[in-house]
Amino acid sequence: MRTKNMAQIPAKMKALVNHGPHDYRLEMIDTPMPGPNEVLIKVGACGICAGDIKCEAGAKMFWGENPWVKTPVVPGHEFFGTVVAMGEGAEEHFGVKMGERILAEQILPCGKCRFCKSGQYWMCQPHDMYGYQGKIADGGMAEYMLFHPNSVIHKIPDALSLEDAAFIEPMACSMHTTERANIQFEDVVVLAGAGTLGLGIVQAAALKHPKKLVVLDTIEARLELAKKFGADVVINPAKEDALKAILDMTDGYGCDVYIEATGNPRGAVQGLEMTRKLGRFVEMSVFGADVTADWSIIGDRKELDILGAHLGPYCYDTVISLLERGLITSKGIVTHTFDLDHWKEGFETAHGKDAIKVILKP
Incomplete structure (x- = not known):
């Protein structure tokens, strides 16, 4: 495993954990370590989506008779971060380097179903989803986050602001x-x-x-x-x-x-x-x-x-280019930033009328 500096990666990390409707808790959990073809990022920011608000509130689409959400899980799918550790083969597998800013699309496609084989990976039949499916796909409301081998990863230019970088996923949608x-x-x-x-x-x-x-x-x-x-x-x-x-x-x-x-x-x-x-x-x-x-x-x-319309397939690189060229922007859209300790205030603010996009910054 390659790391930026192992001594700087703590054994425990702060994370928001979804245990069920109305049961989100800020906890200290084990920091994940990357295996073969996996990447660990230090999270730069993670947006609070309307889906996150409705999931916490117990919306039927998340918590029906056969709940789609698999708990416990770290929520958050609008994330980006900096590569701080890579498992064996990850550099070649993803084409990324230590210290680069990257994000992963929120879906984890299987690569084997009829949709994946036809290039329609965003509709993958047995997929997992970052921020919703248990330890398989913990999300970005944490200090660190693990990208698995079937992640769809994109690089983020250093010139993009934190707010623009956090806006990439929703803008792709x-x-x-x-x-x-x-x-x-x-x-x-x-x-x-x-x-x-x-x-x-x-x-x-x-x-x-x-x-x-x-x-x-x-x-x-x-x-x-x-x-x-x-x-x-x-x-x-x-x-x-x-x-x-x-x-x-x-x-x-x-x-x-x-x-x-x-x-x-x-x-x-x-x-x-x-x-x-x-x-x-x-x-x-x-x-x-x-x-x-x-x-x-x-x-x-x-x-x-x-x-x-589901997710943002084949749009990420275009969004990043448009942001870099100033043809689209997050200015005025990202209205509030909170640290993880104040996640409750962040969720409450995101639910109100005075905010548009609220982001958590670990």
Whole structure:
């Protein structure tokens, strides 16, 4: 095993550990050591995702009859760090060196299923997921983190700020969502939800130069950021009839593309109403509750294309390049930083309306 300095890697490390809904604890646990083709990083920062908030709160999608989350597990999937130790063969396996800043995509694909073999690794059938699947895939809310041999690793230029580096994973998800929308020059695009992922989508969609980019949110500060990032029109549905506004600007037809990024069931129902016939509806949110809608809208009334968006496959290197060139940014999106000792305050802040992206810095 190669290490930067073994004496600097403690036997125990501070980590947030998920033991179940409403049962997250800050603990001292064993620092993982890399085996063959494994890499240990010193975590630089880890974002708190809406999924992390809903997981801690006991959302059904995480804690159903057969819980998807395998506890105990260190949460956190929006991480990056510096290589401090490598197991035998890891340098050649990943093409990384000691001291480099890297991240791993949150999914751990098996490499053997039909999806992996066809290049669709992000939909791997038996996959593990960093931050959710027990000791197999502990996440980044800890001082150190182990990247396993089947990790999908990307290098981070030294020029990127800590905030930009922590923004890479959510921005990759935003870019993949934008690609799924297949935005054309003549499209009127409506994005519902200007949180971290939504504001990433605004930036990516603006680079596609649609005819009109409209952003919906109930928080004025987020709408102001959306305008800064390229939105042509912003609407606060709490103050204005958003459906009427979209119909008025499209001669009564509705938008060509609707991207749902609120995580609120109403956002999904609104999108079905707002999208024109033969339009495209893209769903990328994590919901804490079931969504009930009139599905006849999808088929009999409008013949909509309903598209999902999962993770950020094949987007990381592009996101890193765009960040490096200043074409997208985390400025204004990363609003709060906490250390691990104050993780509770971090989660509470992330759940509130004054924050957009909250990161933990071990």
